[in-house]
Amino acid sequence: xxxxxxxxxxxxxxxxxxxxxxxxxxxxxxxxxxxxxxxxxxxxxxxxxxxxxxxxxxxxxxxxxxxxxxxxxxxxxxxxxxxxxxxxxxxxxxxxxxxxxxxxxxxxxxxxxxxxxxxxxxxxxxxxxxxxxxxxxxxxxxxxxxxxxxxxxxxxxxxxxxxxxxxxxxxxxxxxxxxxxxxxxxxxxxxxxxxxxxxxxxxxxxxxxxxxxxxxxxxxxxxxxxxxxxxxxxxxxxxxxxxxxxxxxxxxxxxxxxxxxxxxxxxxxxxxxxxxxxxxxxxxxxxxxxxxxxxxxxxxxxxxxxxxxxxxxxxxxxxxxxxxxxxxxxxxxxxxxxxxxxxxxxxxxxxxxxxxxxxxxxxxxxxxxxxxxxxxxxxxxxxxxxxxxxxxxxxxxxxxxxxxxxxxxxxxxxxxxxxxxxxxxxxxxxxxxxxxxxxxxxxxxxxxxxxxxxxxxxxxxxxxxxxxxxxxxxxxxxxxxxxxxxxxxxxxxxxxxxxxxxxxxxxxxxxxxxxxxxxxxxxxxxxxxxxxxxxxxxxxxxxxxxxxxxxxxxxxxxxxxxxxxxxxxxxxxxxxxxxxxxxxxxxxxxxxxxxxxxxxxxxxxxxxxxxxxxxxxxxxxxxxxxxxxxxxxxxxxxxxxxxxxxxxxxxxxxxxxxxxxxxxxxxxxxxxxxxxxxxxxxxxxxx
Amino acid sequence: xxxxxxxxxxxxxxxxxxxxxxxxxxxxxxxxxxxxxxxxxxxxxxxxxxxxxxxxxxxxxxxxxxxxxxxxxxxxxxxxxxxxxxxxxxxxxxxxxxxxxxxxxxxxxxxxxxxxxxxxxxxxxxxxxx
Numbered sequence: 001x002x003x004x005x006x007x008x009x010x011x012x013x014x015x016x017x018x019x020x021x022x023x024x025x026x027x028x029x030x031x032x033x034x035x036x037x038x039x040x041x042x043x044x045x046x047x048x049x050x051x052x053x054x055x056x057x058x059x060x061x062x063x064x065x066x067x068x069x070x071x072x073x074x075x076x077x078x079x080x081x082x083x084x085x086x087x088x089x090x091x092x093x094x095x096x097x098x099x100x101x102x103x104x105x106x107x108x109x110x111x112x113x114x115x116x117x118x119x120x121x122x123x124x125x126x127x128x129x130x131x132x133x134x135x136x137x138x139x140x141x142x143x144x145x146x147x148x149x150x151x152x153x154x155x156x157x158x159x160x161x162x163x164x165x166x167x168x169x170x171x172x173x174x175x176x177x178x179x180x181x182x183x184x185x186x187x188x189x190x191x192x193x194x195x196x197x198x199x200x201x202x203x204x205x206x207x208x209x210x211x212x213x214x215x216x217x218x219x220x221x222x223x224x225x226x227x228x229x230x231x232x233x234x235x236x237x238x239x240x241x242x243x244x245x246x247x248x249x250x251x252x253x254x255x256x257x258x259x260x261x262x263x264x265x266x267x268x269x270x271x272x273x274x275x276x277x278x279x280x281x282x283x284x285x286x287x288x289x290x291x292x293x294x295x296x297x298x299x300x301x302x303x304x305x306x307x308x309x310x311x312x313x314x315x316x317x318x319x320x321x322x323x324x325x326x327x328x329x330x331x332x333x334x335x336x337x338x339x340x341x342x343x344x345x346x347x348x349x350x351x352x353x354x355x356x357x358x359x360x361x362x363x364x365x366x367x368x369x370x371x372x373x374x375x376x377x378x379x380x381x382x383x384x385x386x387x388x389x390x391x392x393x394x395x396x397x398x399x400x401x402x403x404x405x406x407x408x409x410x411x412x413x414x415x416x417x418x419x420x421x422x423x424x425x426x427x428x429x430x431x432x433x434x435x436x437x438x439x440x441x442x443x444x445x446x447x448x449x450x451x452x453x454x455x456x457x458x459x460x461x462x463x464x465x466x467x468x469x470x471x472x473x474x475x476x477x478x479x480x481x482x483x484x485x486x487x488x489x490x491x492x493x494x495x496x497x498x499x500x501x502x503x504x505x506x507x508x509x510x511x512x513x514x515x516x517x518x519x520x521x522x523x524x525x526x527x528x529x530x531x532x533x534x535x536x537x538x539x540x541x542x543x544x545x546x547x548x549x550x551x552x553x554x555x556x557x558x559x560x561x562x563x564x565x566x567x568x569x570x571x572x573x574x575x576x577x578x579x580x581x582x583x584x585x586x587x588x589x590x591x592x593x594x595x596x597x598x599x600x601x602x603x604x605x606x607x608x609x610x611x612x613x614x615x616x617x618x619x620x621x622x623x624x625x626x627x628x629x630x631x632x633x634x635x636x637x638x639x640x641x642x643x644x645x646x647x648x649x650x651x652x653x654x655x656x657x658x659x660x661x662x663x664x665x666x667x668x669x670x671x672x673x674x675x676x677x678x679x680x681x682x683x684x685x686x687x
Numbered sequence: 688x689x690x691x692x693x694x695x696x697x698x699x700x701x702x703x704x705x706x707x708x709x710x711x712x713x714x715x716x717x718x719x720x721x722x723x724x725x726x727x728x729x730x731x732x733x734x735x736x737x738x739x740x741x742x743x744x745x746x747x748x749x750x751x752x753x754x755x756x757x758x759x760x761x762x763x764x765x766x767x768x769x770x771x772x773x774x775x776x777x778x779x780x781x782x783x784x785x786x787x788x789x790x791x792x793x794x795x796x797x798x799x800x801x802x803x804x805x806x807x808x809x810x811x812x813x814x815x816x817x
Contacts (some may be wrong), residue, residue, distance in 0.1 A: 480771035481700070484792040488706035491796050494707065518793055 097157025356446030376424030570608025725749025
């Protein structure tokens with residue numbers, strides 16, 4: 001690179017000094033004359049060098065080196081006169097410059113040497129010249145041009161080489177900058193401060209060529225320091241070794257000063273009492289700086305040397321910079337820890353809140369554990385408000401954040417509303433939502449009020465039923481009397497028409513219509529009339545078996561099987577009105593038998609379970625029928641809802657009523673075999 | 688006590704009285720008195736000394752229950768009570784030793800026939816055990 005540059009500049013210089021082929025020709029023509037005196041010239045040159053002690057000292061290799069150098073000079077003079085002045089020529093001159101750096105021949109000396117050679121050459125030419133004076137002048141000018149060109153390239157090469165070699169002279173300075181960059185970089189990356197300390201002691205010790213480097217950290221015990229990191233220390237001491245800061249000791253002094261402190265010679269200066277525990281080796285000089293973060297000292301960084309040593313301002317500055325970096329790193333880590341702790345507390349507050357919480361910002365939502373449990377969906381499944389609406393809300397439901405609020409300002413507003421959601425398991429739940437809405441985001445607090453809604457609904461239904469019940473009871477009684485009269489008259493007609501088959505057939509149909517009407521009245525009354533329970537302790541298994549037995553007429557000619565599994569001891573008995581509960585089981589079995597094709601399989605499992613701090617016996621009746629479509633599941637318990645061609649549609653409504661007056665509940669889901677599964681939960685009451 | 692009972696009936700509904708008067712002879716029994724209220728029933732019973740009483744509960748004036756209680760205070764005549772109200776479950780579910788049956792309206796003639804037979808059987812048992 002440098003040589004190429006020189007080659008290029010050499011051409012420019014040639015043009016600048018007006019060097020032409022004619023010059024080359026003139027020098028070439030005069031070469032015999034110039035070379036004639038070479039030996040004298042070379043001898044004179046080195047004699048002069050050796051005469052002066054300064055220049056003589058350059059030649060360290062004795063006579064043999066002088067002889068080698070004389071040969072080089074002769075070759076140079078010969079090339080100078082004959083050329084050719086090409087790239088190889090320039091390269092050889094370039095090397096001379098570099099060689100001068102090697103042996104320490106400075107530019108001043110080279111210029112002087114050139115002047116001496118130039119004088120000898122011109123003098124020789126003048127003495128020996130046989131041509132005209134103007135020709136001599138031209139030749140001398142040409143030779144001067146050539147010598148100047150040679151000198152410029154040698155000097156250029158010398159300067160560049162010298163510059164290149166002089167850089168490493170301030171290597172320690174560079175090393176220190178690198179250390180600062182390295183430590184600073186690690187601190188910025190957020191390296192744990194104790195790991196950072198370990199790196200600091202190694203790097204700092206190396207950059208100072210120190211024998212030992214220690215980083216002492218406050219232990220929290222008054223005036224006690226712990227050797228947190230160390231270079232040049234036995235490994236077992238690190239993290240274990242402590243010292244006490246004594247009054248008048250170096251540590252005492254260092255902690256009092258913001259700037260770095262040094263002692264260049266312990267024994268001569270006797271500035272401090274050595275702290276107990278640090279004096280394991282006879283160090284002659286030391287350098288310290290205190291470490292502090294947010295005006296709190298947290299330690300000391302120290303360097304020790306076996307020899308007395310003078311410290312420069314640069315050394316102090318460097319150590320101060322290291323201290324600053326460590327202080328920043330420690331402050332940063334403490335702040336980060338504080339922030340992380342605060343964040344964790346806040347996160348825990350939100351996540352452990354025994355209510356659902358949701359944060360909404362720019363369509364993105366974050367939900368807490370309680371809300372995950374409420375919905376049955378995990379965080380990842382609900383990440384945007386659109387997910388929330390699409391997955392949880394029924395289509396006809398209005399989007400929760402759809403309503404506009406012209407009054408919304410920076411302070412935000414609180415909106416209360418409720419929403420019916422569909423859980424992952426298909427269950428519908430009613431959520432009460434209090435949303436704090438600001439311009440930037442929304443925070444929701446959600447409560448599952450399904451139970452409360454359910455209780456409300458049940459209370460309303462009971463109230464309504466009580467009113468209807470009174471009316472229906474009266475109506476049913478009066479209608480029984482009327483029905484009885486119709487029956488009596490029909491039978492009297494039968495007595496008279498026994499011999500008339502077609503009239504008897506019509507009377508039979510009349511009788512059947514009366515039976516249907518009677519059954520309908522009975523069922524309506526059963527549903528609406530007040531229910532009084534006769535409580536007793538009953539075996540769940542025997543009630544199920546009795547109900548199954550009573551379905552015998554429906555099972556004639558069919559393959560149907562019912563099995564009971566009692567899951568735990570607590571599920572064996574319940575405190576109920578046996579007659580009513582058997583009626584409920586019977587109703588469910590009748591429905592199952594009607595829905596299932598042969599072989600009909602009804603599997604009942606009973607388990608004692610706890611819900612809302614109350615103990616229940618949960619009885620699951622699963623069949624292998626076609627199941628009940630989700631849309632019909634909730635309606636199944638509505639009065640007069642039926643999917644069967646026959647029947648009043650009161651059976652399941654009555655079953656629900658009976659279970660509810662027991663304080664239990666009944667619902668329907670899909671069974672494992674994709675049939676229907678009725679779930680009856682009866683409170684484990686006591687007498 | 689065997690078939691061909693002498694029966695006193697009471698019901699405020701003429702249709703029902705008519706029905707019982709025509710049905711009971713077909714079952715081999717004889718209606719000896721027919722009343723429209725409790726007071727009338729008591730009078731009829733003391734006049735005719737029937738083997739069996741069949742009475743409605745709700746009637747104008749004195750109701751069937753009250754009349755029966757008064758009658759039973761004198762002599763324990765077997766009785767069948769017909770009512771539009773459900774019989775208290777304690778009466779139907781526990782085996783009763785009294786010569787008494789309860790029939791819910793509306794009933795069929797076969798229900799009445801069964802009830803008479805049950806009451807007769809129980810009366811016989813009570814006589815035997817005496």
